[in-house]
Every structure is written in C-alpha cells, then in structure tokens.
Amino acid sequence: MDFNFSEEQGMLRDSLKRYLADAYGFEQRKLIVNAKSAEPSRHWKAFAEELGILGASFSEAYGGYAASGSNGAVETMIVMEEFGKALVVEPYLGTVVIGGGFMKHSANAMAADVIAKIIRGDALIAFAYAEPQGQYNLADLCTTARRDGECYILNGHKAVVIGAPSATHYIVTARTSGAQWDRDGVSVFLVDARNPNIARRDYPTVDGQQASELYFENITVPAENLLGAEGQGLSLVEQVVDEAIAAVSAEAVGCMRKLHEGTVDYARQRKQFGVPISSFQVLQHAMVDMFMEVELALSMTTMLTLKLSEPAHARSMAASATKVQIGKSCKFVGQNAIQIHGGIGISNELTIGHYFKRSTMIESQFGSVDHHLQRYDTLSLAI
Amino acid sequence: MNLEFSAEDIAFRDMVHQFIAAQYPLSLRTKAASDEEATKEDFLAWHRIVAKQGWIAPAWPKEYGGPGWTPVQRYIWSEACAAADTIPILPFGINMLAPVVYTFGTPEQKQKFLPPTLSGDIWWCQGYSEPGSGSDLASLKTKALRGTDAEGDHYIVNGQKTWTTLAQYADWGFFLVCTGDASMKAQQSISFLLIDMKSPGVTVRPIITLGGEHEVNEVWLENVRVPVSNRIHDENKGWDCAKFLLAHERSGIAAVARSKRGIDKIKGIARSERRCGQPLLNDPFFKRKLSELEIDLTALEYTELRTLAGENAGKGPGPESSLLKIKGTEIQQRVTELALEAVGHYGAPYFRGFPDDGDNMHPIGPDYAHRAAPTYFNGRKTSIYGGSNEIQRNIIAKMVLGL
Structure with missing residues (x-):
C-alpha cells in the first residue's frame, strides 16, 4: 500500500499550482467568466504547450506523459484538485477526462488522432448525455440514431451540455434500439460540432461555466464515428462517467479545501464582541467538522481513483460511494463556510461564495446523493 | 384545550x-410563482391595495x-397571504420603524411619519449593520456630532452601513x-x-449577491446633516x-x-420530474425527505x-421566539435545498446575466427550474440576518435556560 505521489506527479502539481497562482487568480478568472466567450481562454494553449497537462493522463502510446503502466487516473486527480482550488472553468473535464476517456476505452480507429489533437490543445470536447426528461439516468434517452448506409441519422435534444459553446466535438449518447430507458440499445457517437444541422442555444451556468442546449435535426454522422459497439454503449458510458466522477470529486476536494481554509482565516481575522470569532467554541466545532468532511472526501476520492481499473461492478460501487460522500461533504462544508462568514459570504465579490456555488453544482453533477445511494443499493444487492 | 379556531376567527379567515x-393583482401572481x-x-x-382596505x-x-x-387574526391574515403567495409587505416601515415611532416618538414625529408609512408614500430602509458590526451591533462606528447653525440644532453624521x-x-x-464619547458604555x-x-452626503452602492440579485446595499454617510428633530427618543437612548424593535421584528419570522x-411547489416539481418514467414524487428517497420536512414544519x-x-x-x-427564528429559517433553507435537488440538470443554467451587461435572456428548461439555484444561494442569508442563529441560540441559553 502506498499513498505517496511519485516525483513526476509532485512536479506536475507544483508547476500547475504555480501557473494558476500567477495567471488564474480570482480577478483574472472573473474576466474569463464575464467574457462568456465561445472560444477557450488563452490558458488552454498554455495548458497544452507550457504545462503539458493535457497529456498528463495519457500513456506514451498516445503521446502522453503518464507513468508507464498507469491509467493516468492519479494525474487527473492532481490536475482536478488544483483546478478546484483555483475554480478553473476551462473544459478539461469534458475534453481530457471524458473525451479522452471515450477515445481510450472505445478502441475506435480515430482514437490516436483525436487524442493527439486533445494533447496539442486543438480538440475541445463536450459530453452531450443529459436530456430534459432523464434526470441522472444515463440510459434514459429520447435522442435517436438510425443507421442509414454508411451513416447514422441523429435526432433529439441534449440538455445542459457543459463546454458546448467552445467544443470542436461532441460525444453524444443516443438510442439505436430498445425502449426509452433500456440498458440495451444505447450507442455513443463522436460528432463534429460544425455539423450544420445542430442548433445550439448557449448560456452561462451559475458556477461560471458555458453550456448549451443542443438540438439535432436529422444530423448525419459517419458510421466510423460510432464509439464502441452499436447498442452496447452503456457500459462504456458508465465507465467514463465513473472516471468523470473521480475527477469532479478531486475538484470538489480542492474546492472544499479552499472553503475550509478561507473560513478558518476569516474567523481568525473577524472580530465581534472584542474577540476574533474563531475563539467561539461553537464555531471552532463547526470548522473542525468541516475539516473532517474534507479529509473523508479526500480519502474516498483517492480510493476511487485507485479503483478505476477494477472490474465494472467494483468500480461502479466505489464511484457511487464516493459521489455520496462528496455530495454530503460539499453541502456541509459549503453551507458552514457561508454561515461562518456571515453576510459577506453571500456577496458575489468574494471568492468564498464562488467556491460555494461550484461545490453546490458538483453535489448533483453526474448524479445527486440520492441517485448514487440508489445505484449503490442496487449494486450491493447484485454481489 | 382544543385545536379549533373560534367561529369568529373562521368567519374572519373566509373574509x-x-x-x-x-x-x-394577476400580474404579481404569475411573477411570484416563478x-x-x-x-x-x-x-x-x-x-396600496392593502392600505386602502385598512389592513396594512x-x-x-x-x-x-x-x-x-387579535394576534390570532394577524396570524390568519399572514397565513392567507402566504398561502396565496402574495408579494410580502415590506417589514421595514410597518413592522419595524412604526412601533418605535408610536412608542417613543413625539406627537409631531407621529404626525409626520406614521400616515405616509401606512400609505406607502415613505419607503423605509434599516441602517443597523456596519462592516465591523454584524452580530455585535453595539460596536457600531457611525458617528453623529451635535451642532447648531442658522438653521437650528442638528447632527453631522459620518460612517458606513451595510446589508441595507x-x-x-x-x-x-x-x-x-x-x-x-469613548468613556461611555457602547449601549x-x-x-x-x-x-x-435624499440628503446631501448619502450614497447608496449596490452589493450583488450570489444569485446575481441587487437586494442589499452599502450606505455611505458623509457629513450628512440631520435635524435633531429627526431623533427618536432621547439622545443616547x-x-x-433597537431592543424594542428587535422584539417586534420577530412576528412572522417562522414563515410557516x-x-x-x-x-407545495416542490411537490409540483416532483410530479413533473421523472426518474425512469416515474414521477420523482414516487421516489422513496425523495419522498422521505419531503415527508420529514413536512413533519418538522408541523412541529414548528x-x-x-x-x-x-x-x-x-x-x-x-x-425569548422563546428565538426558537421560531432558528427552526423557521432552517426549514426555509431546506425548502430551497430540496427544490434545487428536484430540478436536476436545469438547476445549472444562469439567466440573469451579470448585472452590468443586462442580457436577461428567455430561460430554457421548465419555469420552475431557473430560479432554484439563486433562491438556494440567497436563502443562506436567513440563518445570518436578524441576529444569526448562533446568536439566537445564545439568547435561549441565557434568557430561557439561565446558563
């Protein structure tokens, strides 16, 4: 058993931390968020060229830098944790973790080419999986794909696609057969974002990202863009989403660490009744409870990260267990951080509220606490 | 002992x-619903409509x-307003200031301020909190210096208020x-x-809160001249x-x-939202939380x-009313939490636009979803304002339990 990071992993964290401290402060982030641009910010090129983090979780076989024999999960955890601390809004999760994940696991003929573009910073990928009616059920799909010669024809509406405005590609889940929420009949496609029959409605999200509604009307997708086997895509989707859960969990840990540290710092400075409010035992205990939540969240995230290569059943149980912990911890840490800050915590001008907003959105990203408790229940009965 | 309202109270309720x-107004009805x-x-x-009726x-x-x-009739009225989801009657003039004026004010002050407060012609705001004085209100720094000039006795006021x-x-x-002066006890x-x-030297600056709302402000007072006749009660009293006002502020604080x-709104959402084709309302995990919330609300x-x-x-x-404040605000916050949870993915889109670019767009997703996250964020204030819930617990410990 070894919970230590390698020297290379330590260097990855240090260089990223330094870069974000210099170039991605709160004011700089605010400019990016307020610009609401459909282009990636200048940082994306820096991530690719200056820092090399876009290749950190890909193996050498794909031109990446992950340690040989590793699946790159620890590298992803490091990057996402630092991103959480700096509230980075760049589309790393969609592009590298999810887009890269689908390419790696699907063994599609285009995988090497797309991954090379991801590492260079030329491909930006958004994951179009959610639909208005489906809540968090990955199989609940009304979007359809119909085989037509050498192509598939897609129709449907994808909801809240994070990172869609700047994406060059979408990864789209669609139903090729079966009833609306059957496990069988789910297929996954890599779709060129410039496809003219895709209508896009862009908007910002409450946590400072850019997202879109995507409407497909008879869009044509070449058959070679099918990722995995037709109708058998759900297990691939679940694998990638479990990996994405590990990534947002690491982001949540970074975010919560900042919520906790920021609260302890503030409580030391803020005086009421002639003393720092950190001297009040009731607030001390709240801050201790926050600390414990962050530690437990980190433990679960580490556990999941190290279990991502296990067989599907064990991996999914670990992912759902972790997401339950993360959801609960985010709520507790976020709410207490605001409470201890008092009125100033609700102002949009301070960083603390923005950590609270992001951590709140992570609570339900890829499934709420209830969703994952139920998934865990089902999986544990199937042992 | 019985749980029934009297026949008079039931007739009053119907009225x-x-x-x-x-x-x-219908226009307000649709606005409040979303x-x-x-x-x-x-x-x-x-x-103005309620004032005309004489019930304001x-x-x-x-x-x-x-x-x-009677207090019971007042309760029935506020219940009826809430059940109809009416826009709140703002408390600053009617519930907070006016009782101070009619209790401590001079006949001239009552004459000058009470009728326009009733009619809505004066909109009041409350200048209590300061950047350094939140829970510890007695530590405030805004200074008023007494002086006299050709126009009479006055104060010159300097300082900054916040969360107004x-x-x-x-x-x-x-x-x-x-x-x-410094030798005197703060209180x-x-x-x-x-x-x-509108006095020269008063500047109001917006504070934008997490949901993008402009609801609260900083108020800067720079050499503001205030006639002594605008002071309520004696100097240094x-x-x-303030203490008297705080006691009056409590009415309705439980927001039952x-x-x-x-x-009810959450139930509506949970009837529309589906998990595997079944309404979210049938989901045992969700239903349990909703039932627990309802039971806690019944206890309150x-x-x-x-x-x-x-x-x-x-x-x-x-001081028992601190209990109503604590439990009432905790429940209000759980309501906003559960609503956000129920709307799923459509809690994420943000449609206000940042305040300076004013690009309010037509929201996507169901109508009940697009304010769920801002309402949740904004709702965190309820356990902070009006004496934070920590302060309320201190009050119960001291005044009720004698600790």
Whole structure:
C-alpha cells in the first residue's frame, strides 16, 4: 500500500499550482467568466504547450506523459484538485477526462488522432448525455440514431451540455434500439460540432461555466464515428462517467479545501464582541467538522481513483460511494463556510461564495446523493 | 384545550381569503410563482391595495391606523397571504420603524411619519449593520456630532452601513449612530436617527449577491446633516429603541405559511420530474425527505400557535421566539435545498446575466427550474440576518435556560 505521489506527479502539481497562482487568480478568472466567450481562454494553449497537462493522463502510446503502466487516473486527480482550488472553468473535464476517456476505452480507429489533437490543445470536447426528461439516468434517452448506409441519422435534444459553446466535438449518447430507458440499445457517437444541422442555444451556468442546449435535426454522422459497439454503449458510458466522477470529486476536494481554509482565516481575522470569532467554541466545532468532511472526501476520492481499473461492478460501487460522500461533504462544508462568514459570504465579490456555488453544482453533477445511494443499493444487492 | 379556531376567527379567515382572491393583482401572481425578483412598483402596488382596505398594519394600535385585530387574526391574515403567495409587505416601515415611532416618538414625529408609512408614500430602509458590526451591533462606528447653525440644532453624521435591504428604493432610513464619547458604555452612547435618503452626503452602492440579485446595499454617510428633530427618543437612548424593535421584528419570522407554500411547489416539481418514467414524487428517497420536512414544519407550526395563544392571553413574545427564528429559517433553507435537488440538470443554467451587461435572456428548461439555484444561494442569508442563529441560540441559553 502506498499513498505517496511519485516525483513526476509532485512536479506536475507544483508547476500547475504555480501557473494558476500567477495567471488564474480570482480577478483574472472573473474576466474569463464575464467574457462568456465561445472560444477557450488563452490558458488552454498554455495548458497544452507550457504545462503539458493535457497529456498528463495519457500513456506514451498516445503521446502522453503518464507513468508507464498507469491509467493516468492519479494525474487527473492532481490536475482536478488544483483546478478546484483555483475554480478553473476551462473544459478539461469534458475534453481530457471524458473525451479522452471515450477515445481510450472505445478502441475506435480515430482514437490516436483525436487524442493527439486533445494533447496539442486543438480538440475541445463536450459530453452531450443529459436530456430534459432523464434526470441522472444515463440510459434514459429520447435522442435517436438510425443507421442509414454508411451513416447514422441523429435526432433529439441534449440538455445542459457543459463546454458546448467552445467544443470542436461532441460525444453524444443516443438510442439505436430498445425502449426509452433500456440498458440495451444505447450507442455513443463522436460528432463534429460544425455539423450544420445542430442548433445550439448557449448560456452561462451559475458556477461560471458555458453550456448549451443542443438540438439535432436529422444530423448525419459517419458510421466510423460510432464509439464502441452499436447498442452496447452503456457500459462504456458508465465507465467514463465513473472516471468523470473521480475527477469532479478531486475538484470538489480542492474546492472544499479552499472553503475550509478561507473560513478558518476569516474567523481568525473577524472580530465581534472584542474577540476574533474563531475563539467561539461553537464555531471552532463547526470548522473542525468541516475539516473532517474534507479529509473523508479526500480519502474516498483517492480510493476511487485507485479503483478505476477494477472490474465494472467494483468500480461502479466505489464511484457511487464516493459521489455520496462528496455530495454530503460539499453541502456541509459549503453551507458552514457561508454561515461562518456571515453576510459577506453571500456577496458575489468574494471568492468564498464562488467556491460555494461550484461545490453546490458538483453535489448533483453526474448524479445527486440520492441517485448514487440508489445505484449503490442496487449494486450491493447484485454481489 | 382544543385545536379549533373560534367561529369568529373562521368567519374572519373566509373574509381575508375572499379579499385576496378578489384584489391580488394577476400580474404579481404569475411573477411570484416563478420566484422572479420584484420591482419597487410591484411592492407598492400590493401595499396600496392593502392600505386602502385598512389592513396594512395589523399590529398597530387602532388610534394610529391599525385594524384592531387579535394576534390570532394577524396570524390568519399572514397565513392567507402566504398561502396565496402574495408579494410580502415590506417589514421595514410597518413592522419595524412604526412601533418605535408610536412608542417613543413625539406627537409631531407621529404626525409626520406614521400616515405616509401606512400609505406607502415613505419607503423605509434599516441602517443597523456596519462592516465591523454584524452580530455585535453595539460596536457600531457611525458617528453623529451635535451642532447648531442658522438653521437650528442638528447632527453631522459620518460612517458606513451595510446589508441595507432595498435601500436603492428608500425615501427614508432609520439609523443607529454613535452620539456618546469613548468613556461611555457602547449601549449608552447610541441614538436612533431618521435620515432623509435624499440628503446631501448619502450614497447608496449596490452589493450583488450570489444569485446575481441587487437586494442589499452599502450606505455611505458623509457629513450628512440631520435635524435633531429627526431623533427618536432621547439622545443616547437609541439602544432602547433597537431592543424594542428587535422584539417586534420577530412576528412572522417562522414563515410557516411560506414554507408550506414552498413544499407545495416542490411537490409540483416532483410530479413533473421523472426518474425512469416515474414521477420523482414516487421516489422513496425523495419522498422521505419531503415527508420529514413536512413533519418538522408541523412541529414548528404548532410551536408558533402555542406562542400565539400565549400572546392572545396577553403574554408578549419572549425569548422563546428565538426558537421560531432558528427552526423557521432552517426549514426555509431546506425548502430551497430540496427544490434545487428536484430540478436536476436545469438547476445549472444562469439567466440573469451579470448585472452590468443586462442580457436577461428567455430561460430554457421548465419555469420552475431557473430560479432554484439563486433562491438556494440567497436563502443562506436567513440563518445570518436578524441576529444569526448562533446568536439566537445564545439568547435561549441565557434568557430561557439561565446558563
């Protein structure tokens, strides 16, 4: 058993931390968020060229830098944790973790080419999986794909696609057969974002990202863009989403660490009744409870990260267990951080509220606490 | 002992329900249902309708324009308003300032300020909190220096107030200021001043909160001249006014009816949202949380009714009302939490636009979803304002348990 990071992993964290401290402060982030641009910010090129983090979780076989024999999960955890601390809004999760994940696991003929573009910073990928009616059920799909010669024809509406405005590609889940929420009949496609029959409605999200509604009307997708086997895509989707859960969990840990540290710092400075409010035992205990939540969240995230290569059943149980912990911890840490800050915590001008907003959105990203408790229940009965 | 309202109270309840059904403007009805931010005119429209009926100030004595209702009738009225989801009657003038004026004010002050407060012609804001004085209100730094010139006795006021709700619309504000010197105990050096917000030297600056709302403000006072005749009660006796006001602020703080209405809205959402084709409302995990919330709200409701029965019997609301504040705000927050949870993915889109670019867009997703996250974020204030829940627990520990 070894919970230590390698020297290379330590260097990855240090260089990223330094870069974000210099170039991605709160004011700089605010400019990016307020610009609401459909282009990636200048940082994306820096991530690719200056820092090399876009290749950190890909193996050498794909031109990446992950340690040989590793699946790159620890590298992803490091990057996402630092991103959480700096509230980075760049589309790393969609592009590298999810887009890269689908390419790696699907063994599609285009995988090497797309991954090379991801590492260079030329491909930006958004994951179009959610639909208005489906809540968090990955199989609940009304979007359809119909085989037509050498192509598939897609129709449907994808909801809240994070990172869609700047994406060059979408990864789209669609139903090729079966009833609306059957496990069988789910297929996954890599779709060129410039496809003219895709209508896009862009908007910002409450946590400072850019997202879109995507409407497909008879869009044509070449058959070679099918990722995995037709109708058998759900297990691939679940694998990638479990990996994405590990990534947002690491982001949540970074975010919560900042919520906790920021609260302890503030409580030391803020005086009421002639003393720092950190001297009040009731607030001390709240801050201790926050600390414990962050530690437990980190433990679960580490556990999941190290279990991502296990067989599907064990991996999914670990992912759902972790997401339950993360959801609960985010709520507790976020709410207490605001409470201890008092009125100033609700102002949009301070960083603390923005950590609270992001951590709140992570609570339900890829499934709420209830969703994952139920998934865990089902999986544990199937042992 | 029984749980029934009297026949008179039931007749009264029917009357107020009929009034709201007939008089509440349709435009406000649709706005409130989707948690839209209300404008100044929205607030005033309903205020004027209720004022015309003579019901705007349920707790005021009859001689100043109150309707002469019992505490139970007041409760029935506020329940009826909440059940109909009416826009709130803002508390600053009616519930907070006016009782101070009719209790401590001079006949001239009563004459000058009470009628326009009733009619809605004066919009009041509350200048209490300062950047360094939140829970510890007695530590305030805003200074008022006494002087005399050709125009008479006055104070020159300097300082900064914060979290001033809807000050951007206010005609007048009531302020706690420091009039004593360093040798005096903080509580004995505070005075209660009424300040015309149009006075030279008053600057109101917006504070934008997490959901993008402009609801609260900073108020800067720079050499603001305030006639001594605008001071309520004696100099350095402002703390008495403040304490008296806090006791009056409590009425309705449990917000039971509003939370009931919030739970109804969640049920509506959970009937529309589906998991594997089944309404979310049938989901045992979700249903359990909703039922627990409803049961906790019932416990709060009957606690409030017990308090109310005591008030009807002539006992003023005691420090027990801190219980209503703590539990009431915790429940309000759980309502906003559960609503956000229920809307799923459509909690994420943000449609206000940042305040300076004003690009309010037509929202996507169901109508019930697009305000869920901002309402949740904004709802965190309820356990902070009006004396934080930590302070309320201290009050119960000290005043009720004698610890």
